Amino acid sequence: xxxxxxxxxxxxxxxxxxxxxxxxxxxxxxxxxxxxxxxxxxxxxxxxxxxxxxxxxxxxxxxxxxxxxxxxxxxxxxxxxxxxxxxxxxxxxxxxxxxxxxxxxxxxxxxxxxxxxxxxxxxxx
Amino acid sequence: xxxxxxxxxxxxxxxxxxxxxxxxxxxxxxxxxxxxxxxxxxxxxxxxxxxxxxxxxxxxxxxxxxxxxxxxxxxxxxxxxxxxxxxxxxxxxxxxxxxxxxxxxxxxxxxxxxxxxxxxxxxxxxxxxxxxxxxxx
Numbered sequence: 001x002x003x004x005x006x007x008x009x010x011x012x013x014x015x016x017x018x019x020x021x022x023x024x025x026x027x028x029x030x031x032x033x034x035x036x037x038x039x040x041x042x043x044x045x046x047x048x049x050x051x052x053x054x055x056x057x058x059x060x061x062x063x064x065x066x067x068x069x070x071x072x073x074x075x076x077x078x079x080x081x082x083x084x085x086x087x088x089x090x091x092x093x094x095x096x097x098x099x100x101x102x103x104x105x106x107x108x109x110x111x112x113x114x115x116x117x118x119x120x121x122x123x124x125x
Numbered sequence: 126x127x128x129x130x131x132x133x134x135x136x137x138x139x140x141x142x143x144x145x146x147x148x149x150x151x152x153x154x155x156x157x158x159x160x161x162x163x164x165x166x167x168x169x170x171x172x173x174x175x176x177x178x179x180x181x182x183x184x185x186x187x188x189x190x191x192x193x194x195x196x197x198x199x200x201x202x203x204x205x206x207x208x209x210x211x212x213x214x215x216x217x218x219x220x221x222x223x224x225x226x227x228x229x230x231x232x233x234x235x236x237x238x239x240x241x242x243x244x245x246x247x248x249x250x251x252x253x254x255x256x257x258x259x260x261x262x
Contacts, residue, residue: 006170007178011147032146041143042205043184050179058172068179072209 008051011044016055023056025087029079029107040079040112045105048087049073049115053101056089057119060099064122069098071117079107097121131221134162137192144188147181152192155225159196161189162223165216176215177222182242186210186252189224190238194256197228198236206235207255214249222249229253234261 008014011033015026027048035041050071057066079085089103099121105113130136134151144150147169151162163169163185171178187205194203216222223243230237235257242250 003172005172005178006167006174007181010168011180031142033143035141035143041141041184042187042208043147043180044143046183046187046208047178047180050183054172054179067215068212070209070211071179071183072207073183074207075205 018059022090025052027085052087052089053117069118073115083107190226190240193226202259203256210252220244
């Protein structure tokens with residue numbers, strides 16, 4: 001387990017797990033995470049997606065610094081208040097300097113978001 | 126959370142609980158172009174403790190492009206279908222981040238919105254998004 005950022009602590013709690021073939025998260029949708037319609041806000045969804053992708057990137061970089069270059073999110077379905085969210089992320093391809101990743105989020109087992117992220121490995125040059 | 130309103134801006138009246146939780150958001154008019162802004166504070170920081178977390182930056186992109194999708198489309202309710210961002214440079218603690226958004230295309234049921242996010246004159250993020258106008262077909 002790595003320590004969490006101030007932003008993830010503020011909007012959390014988010015619980016991350018690393019495994020040999022990826023990273024995952026669990027999270028429960030609460031009042032402060034909602035949009036005006038009573039469902040999880042798109043920003044919170046993307047925070048979870050980029051959170052699990054970033055956790056995967058850090059786990060895969062052998063201690064080198066990582067940073068997202070691009071993140072793409074598709075809003076596939078809604079997440080109601082109280083729903084249990086599970087997120088999983090896997091590596092699509094890794095080169096020496098770049099990591100291609102993919103994630104999905106499910107709320108009460110229903111697909112909520114699919115996302116991909118491209119991460120830099122190593123310092124910016 | 127109280128934060129001083131940057132000169133020339135007003136504080137947006139936020140409705141979504143999550144935007145209130147990570148806000149405030151500010152707005153000003155620049156010759157007809159809506160400019161939405163937030164200032165990076167301690168709550169927004171990523172793992173290095175210096176720069177904004179990407180989740181906050183994408184939340185800001187969604188909220189500010191959403192202002193264009195809603196306010197500049199006759200207040201028709203809409204929802205994000207897809208959002209893409211490239212991170213050019215991560216904004217630091219204390220910096221004021223601005224978004225200028227515009228429609229690239231509008232159909233009756235789908236809106237294409239592009240956002241240019243900057244700190245001062247420097248671009249820090251580019252974003253594109255796709256919105257569904259609710260109830261329209």
